Amino acid sequence: MNRENIILIGMPGSGKSTCGVLAAKALLKNFFDTDLLFQGLEEKKLQDIIDENGIEYFLAAEERTILSLDINATVVATGGSVVYSDKSMEHLKKSGKIIFLNLSYDTMVDRIKNITTRGVVVKKGDSLKDMYNERLPMYQKWADLIIDCDNNTVEETVAEIVKAAEK
Template sequence: MKNIVLIGMPGAGKSTIGIILAKTLGMPFIDTDLIIQKKENKLLQEIIIEKGIDEFLSIEEKTILELNVEGTVIATGGSVVLKPEAMKHLKKNALIIYLKLPYMEIKNRIRNITTRGIAMKKGKTLLEVYDERVPLYERYQDKTIRCMGKNTEDIVEEIKAIWEEELCSGPKSSNQQ
């Protein structure tokens, strides 16, 4: 059974929506940021400060590559799309859902940018991170959910409908690209 993988910017609601979606569909839930924190025994921001962005991204990639689950809702860190091997691993057995929000909404939601554990290089602005990642989210997504103006339940119901449609349509033939 396929996984449902949620991707999107920090603040898009991947963890919150993921938990409710998993409960709604009766599936297990994994938050890769929490796995990283448990493995490293540190908060994401502490890892970034102590080891640097590049090492953090390597840890995130390794964590994703070690995931071997089926029928699970997975909330990823916003930076997962920066590592093609990690995304390739996730896409093997998943429906990738991009939770899309406009930049100003992301900016309004992220109040703790310096302590949240966002993988952004020194000197980069949140807008630069957004502009860098949006094309990657769009490249890797199977479906995009426009989340602006919707509550959590609406988004969960939209994903549930996509999931049920996916289950009914069955696996794609191997010659479709």
């Protein structure tokens, strides 16, 4: 079995967790969601961490969580804000292939209905569109491969992840 990790990055609603778990099954790999580890370590929901401790604390704690990972042969679904930390992205890149699940802004908005409770890092005074425009080049920078997911079903995105992982 290939021991390389497959790391999924992308906007909120891009399907990192949903498609990641299915891709892991197809690839005979483990599945790991960094948001779940982060919540477990903090003993709070993501939105509560942001509300109670602020965005700077959230990003620093997320970075600590990512840097603590020592896994292989795993499909890793990351939090959408992971790209704010070069240290985190370098750590992830050392362990595998980074796949960016790309969405248009309109598709992202259509998919995320729980923006105020989801735990999305949007800087004070910024709009969701500002966050999108800020993150997009960061995702592109770190990606080994980009999958455009706007018109994909979950199954189509999973198939593309599996194909990319097997290359």
